[in-house]
Amino acid sequence: MIPVDVHSPASSPTVVHVPLGERAYDILIGRGALAASTERIAALGARSAMIVSDGHVLPRHGEALEAVLAQAGLRVATITVPPGEGSKNYAELERVSNALLDAKIERRDLVVALGGGVVGDLAGFAAAILRRGVRFVQVPTSLLAQVDSSVGGKTGINAPAGKNLIGAFHQPALVVADTALLDTLPERELRAGYAEIVKYGLIDDRAFFEWCEANAARVFAGGPERDHAVAVSCRAKAAVVVEDEREEGRRQLLNLGHTFAHALERIVAYDGARLVHGEAVAIGLVLAYRFSAQLGLCPGQDAERVRRHVAGLGLPSSLAEVPGGFGSPEAILDAMAQDKKVKAGRLTFILARGIGESFVQDDVAADDVLAFLRQAAAEAVPA
Ligand SMILES: NC(=O)c1ccc[n+]([C@@H]2O[C@H](COP(=O)([O-])OP(=O)(O)OC[C@H]3O[C@@H](n4cnc5c(N)ncnc54)[C@H](O)[C@@H]3O)[C@@H](O)[C@H]2O)c1
Ligand SMILES: O=C(O)C(=O)C[C@@H](O)[C@H](O)[C@H](O)COP(=O)(O)O
Numbered sequence: 001m002i003p004v005d006v007h008s009p010a011s012s013p014t015v016v017h018v019p020l021g022e023r024a025y026d027i028l029i030g031r032g033a034l035a036a037s038t039e040r041i042a043a044l045g046a047r048s049a050m051i052v053s054d055g056h057v058l059p060r061h062g063e064a065l066e067a068v069l070a071q072a073g074l075r076v077a078t079i080t081v082p083p084g085e086g087s088k089n090y091a092e093l094e095r096v097s098n099a100l101l102d103a104k105i106e107r108r109d110l111v112v113a114l115g116g117g118v119v120g121d122l123a124g125f126a127a128a129i130l131r132r133g134v135r136f137v138q139v140p141t142s143l144l145a146q147v148d149s150s151v152g153g154k155t156g157i158n159a160p161a162g163k164n165l166i167g168a169f170h171q172p173a174l175v176v177a178d179t180a181l182l183d184t185l186p187e188r189e190l191r192a193g194y195a196e197i198v199k200y201g202l203i204d205d206r207a208f209f210e211w212c213e214a215n216a217a218r219v220f221a222g223g224p225e226r227d228h229a230v231a232v233s234c235r236a237k238a239a240v241v242v243e244d245e246r247e248e249g250r251r252q253l254l255n256l257g258h259t260f261a262h263a264l265e266r267i268v269a270y271d272g273a274r275l276v277h278g279e280a281v282a283i284g285l286v287l288a289y290r291f292s293a294q295l296g297l298c299p300g301q302d303a304e305r306v307r308r309h310v311a312g313l314g315l316p317s318s319l320a321e322v323p324g325g326f327g328s329p330e331a332i333l334d335a336m337a338q339d340k341k342v343k344a345g346r347l348t349f350i351l352a353r354g355i356g357e358s359f360v361q362d363d364v365a366a367d368d369v370l371a372f373l374r375q376a377a378a379e380a381v382p383a
């Protein structure tokens, strides 16, 4: 089964349906999607909702969401967490869970995540474990969250040992990706989110990568290209999730670049002032292609083309660009041992035979990884 676009009259949101049986849901995409979602939310039949947001997003978009929820007939409570990756931890999970219990949120009520991927992952995980599973709605407000984290049901928090190591699969009941909410997103976060867009081209859609090369500036500027990129990304992600919801096979492709990225995020101790997730992914995508080229799997020109595109947009593309340093090749390899794709102690990487031709490679030799990391570490920042 593949996700289905439901055609609607002009100016209505684009609807991508995610056909996951009893866990099926819709993604509403476009400017004004939030205001247009009242009936959909009312149809979920909840009595109460608790908005989980952060201190940057709530003051900008909280009122609009509260109005929609109230119009849908829901009683509304709110909790905020500090902005940034540091909130994906046990302490915030406990605080959010207790707030949900204090508000007497029941299984059929709604946890509504209003924010970027941090809020979505944290609130989604709280919903997954509260009363052994409460419904939740994603209202993603960062580009990254609209194109990736709000779809697919991966929820969780970080552990000192590694990224997203404590979590659960818990699908949302609805995703409302109102692209107008991105108008307040800082430029750095917009760029970081773009890394997860171009990832879909690199995974299996060369034509979309070429579209990205031609249109990245317009995606940053807003307008129809941005909405198009969000819709293409959601469709691409939904197609993979529908095929392999719990990441036993093909879904691992969505992890392209992430074995490197998550290791770097642990090394910077989830300090977004140094590196945010999308920036780590940008470096990881370039390294995954360069590693593939070093192993003789991928033409060097393709790896260079990926690097040029990423670097040309002002995203970091090398280890040397990790602010404050990346530790050492050995530290990166050590962090990779906690990757969730590890099987029987052996590393799995997403590698590529070319642009749009990625594949899952189990049993990658640690010596090959270390040799590559040593070479990548020795290089200066590329021109
Ligand atoms: N579950 C998944 O499938 C999945 C996929 C990709 C990434 N992730 C996770 O997502 C997280 C990264 O998400 P992110 O990049 O959205 O980070 P984020 O949630 O920290 O948001 C980035 C920053 O932008 C601010 N912000 C968000 N929306 C805004 C808006 N409209 N206006 C003004 N400020 C706004 C936030 O307050 C924050 O400071 C990471 O933890 C990553 O692991 C999860
Ligand atoms: O949805 C997925 O599957 C992904 O891998 C998407 C990634 O962009 C995302 O960063 C995800 O959270 C990584 O998952 P993890 O299982 O490697 O923690």
Ligand SMILES: [Zn+2]
Pocket (backbone or CB within 6 Å): 148, 196, 258, 277, 281
């Ligand atoms: Zn990611």
